[in-house]
Every structure is written in structure tokens, then in C-alpha cells.
Amino acid sequence: MEKFELTRDKNVIWYDERPDETQLTPAARQLIEVYSKIPAAQVEKHVVSVQQEAWEVFPYPCIGQYRFLELSLKKFDEYPGIVRRLQRGERLLDMGCCFGQEIRQLVADGAPAENIYGCDLREEYIKLGYKLFCDRDTLKAKFITANILDDTSALADLKGNFDIIFTGSFFHLWDYEGQVKVSKVVADLLRPQSGSMILGRQVGAITATQLGTANVTSGKMDMFQHSDESFKAMWERISQETGVQYAVDTRLEIPPAGIQKFNSDNVRRIWFTVTRQ
Numbered sequence: 001m002e003k004f005e006l007t008r009d010k011n012v013i014w015y016d017e018r019p020d021e022t023q024l025t026p027a028a029r030q031l032i033e034v035y036s037k038i039p040a041a042q043v044e045k046h047v048v049s050v051q052q053e054a055w056e057v058f059p060y061p062c063i064g065q066y067r068f069l070e071l072s073l074k075k076f077d078e079y080p081g082i083v084r085r086l087q088r089g090e091r092l093l094d095m096g097c098c099f100g101q102e103i104r105q106l107v108a109d110g111a112p113a114e115n116i117y118g119c120d121l122r123e124e125y126i127k128l129g130y131k132l133f134c135d136r137d138t139l140k141a142k143f144i145t146a147n148i149l150d151d152t153s154a155l156a157d158l159k160g161n162f163d164i165i166f167t168g169s170f171f172h173l174w175d176y177e178g179q180v181k182v183s184k185v186v187a188d189l190l191r192p193q194s195g196s197m198i199l200g201r202q203v204g205a206i207t208a209t210q211l212g213t214a215n216v217t218s219g220k221m222d223m224f225q226h227s228d229e230s231f232k233a234m235w236e237r238i239s240q241e242t243g244v245q246y247a248v249d250t251r252l253e254i255p256p257a258g259i260q261k262f263n264s265d266n267v268r269r270i271w272f273t274v275t276r277q
């Protein structure tokens with residue numbers, strides 16, 4: 001069983017002093033220049049200073065590797081349709097939004113911020129998002145600080161309220177049974193009608209793999225890396241246990257170099273859409 005410890009020590013393979021062009025991509029650069037209005041020559045310095053602050057909050061590999069600059073939602077074929085759905089008044093939640101880069105991209109692409117919500121366990125990340133994107137006084141999207149598993153939170157009050165939920169590198173924070181539980185809670189946040197959908201990407205694998213204990217959400221994590229088959233089987237089980245049918249699409253891709261660095265040849269990225277029938 002593989003084991004990795006999360007530490008604030010920067011001498012780890014998942015901490016990069018500066019972002020390279022696979023991390024600070026042209027798309028991320030454009031968002032920060034055009035949306036955040038940071039002059040081109042200062043973009044890297046700005047990004048690095050926010051990364052360093054965030055690393056002290058909690059040293060997720062995605063912070064060390066500037067994954068908070070990754071714009072994944074836009075890569076889905078459904079993206080233009082999602083922007084249109086939001087323009088028609090539907091509501092989107094970015095669950096485990098961290099700095100909320102996907103939310104800013106949606107707004108930059110013309111989605112009404114009033115219909116967009118972000119939720120994260122750590123308020124500091126939400127605040128750092130305002131700093132990264134320089135929009136504390138302008139962004140109308142709503143951010144909620146909540147633990148997905150807290151059924152007394154402000155998020156729990158929004159059960160049944162979202163048409164679309166994006167989850168980037170979120171479900172993989174739990175082991176298999178944890179993912180079943182969290183997926184059911186996320187599914188309950190969907191509007192109970194056909195077409196409501198969850199989409200996202202996370203660490204997956206060719207052969208489904210249970211990793212060893214690491215130190216992630218609250219000092220403990222047992223990441224389960226789904227294969228296409230195990231992800232679909234998990235949602236089949238959720239359908240049976242909840243009586244709600246979902247259509248599930250998945251695809252695996254070779255992960256970004258940073259993820260490969262501390263994982264095995266078996267590791268992939270899994271992209272998924274889960275649509276309520």
C-alpha cells in the first residue's frame with residue numbers, strides 16, 4: 001500500500017517554487033490578466049504569493065503544484081450548454097471550490113454570478129480566491145464555508161437547489177465508503193429532476209486502487225482511485241440504495257506531470273458526468 005504524508009516542508013516533490021507553462025497555462029494567464037486585471041509582467045509573482053499563503057493554510061499537493069489555476073469545467077463538451085443553462089436561471093455549485101477559479105471562468109464567459117455558488121471547508125481558501133482574482137467587492141457569486149458532511153450547515157439548507165454541481169479533486173479525498181456517503185450528500189443537493197448533473201475530475205486509476213493513509217482533509221485520508229468500472233459500479237449502488245437513476249459517463253486520461261510524480265504507472269485522471277434520469 002502506498003503512503004504519503006502531507007507536510008508544510010517545501011522540500012517535497014509536489015511543491016513547485018514557480019509555476020511552469022503546464023500550470024500557469026495560457027488560459028489561466030488570460031483569466032488573471034483579463035478578469036483579475038493583473039499586468040502580464042506581474043502575473044507569476046501574484047500567483048506565487050497566493051500559493052505561498054495557501055500552503056501555510058493547508059499543504060494540499062494541488063496548492064504546491066498550482067492546480068488551483070487549472071480550468072477543467074471548460075474542457076467538458078457540456079460547457080457551452082452549462083453557461084447557457086446558468087443564463088436561463090439555473091444554479092451551479094462548485095463543491096470543494098478552493099480558490100474558485102472555475103467560478104471566475106464561468107463569470108468571465110458570461111454566466112451570471114448570482115446563479116453560482118462555491119463551497120469549501122476552509123474559509124481561508126475562499127478569501128485567498130478573492131485575493132487571487134481581485135474581486136472581493138465585485139463578485140456576486142455566493143461562497144459558503146461548510147463541511148459537506150455537516151447536515152446542519154448553510155449548505156445543507158440548499159438541498160435540492162442546484163441544477164449543476166462541479167467537483168474537482170473532491171470525491172477522491174475519501175476512501176470507497178466515504179465516497180459513497182459524500183456522493184449521496186452531493187446528489188441530494190441536486191434539484192430532484194431529470195437533467196440535474198454532477199460533473200468533475202479527480203485522481204483515478206486503470207485498476208481501481210485504495211491508497212494508504214495520508215494527511216489531507218482533517219489529518220487523515222484514504223484516497224480511493226476509481227477506474228471507469230468502479231466509478232460506474234459505485235453510482236449503480238447509489239441508484240439502488242436511493243431509488244434514483246443516474247446515467248454515468250467516465251473517461252480516463254494520462255494525468256498532468258505533477259500528479260504522475262508521486263503516483264504509480266497505474267494512476268490516471270478520471271473525468272465524469274453523472275446525470276439524473
Ligand SMILES: C[S@@+](CC[C@H](N)C(=O)[O-])C[C@H]1O[C@@H](n2cnc3c(N)ncnc32)[C@H](O)[C@@H]1O
Pocket residue numbers: 060062067068070095096097098099119120121122125146147148149167168169170173217
Ligand atoms: C484538492 S482541493 C481541490 C480544489 C478545486 N476543486 C480544484 O479542483 O482545483 C479539495 C478542496 O476540497 C475542500 N474540502 C476538503 N474536505 C472538505 C469537506 N469535508 N467539505 C467541503 N470541502 C472540503 C478543501 O478545503 C479543498 O479546497
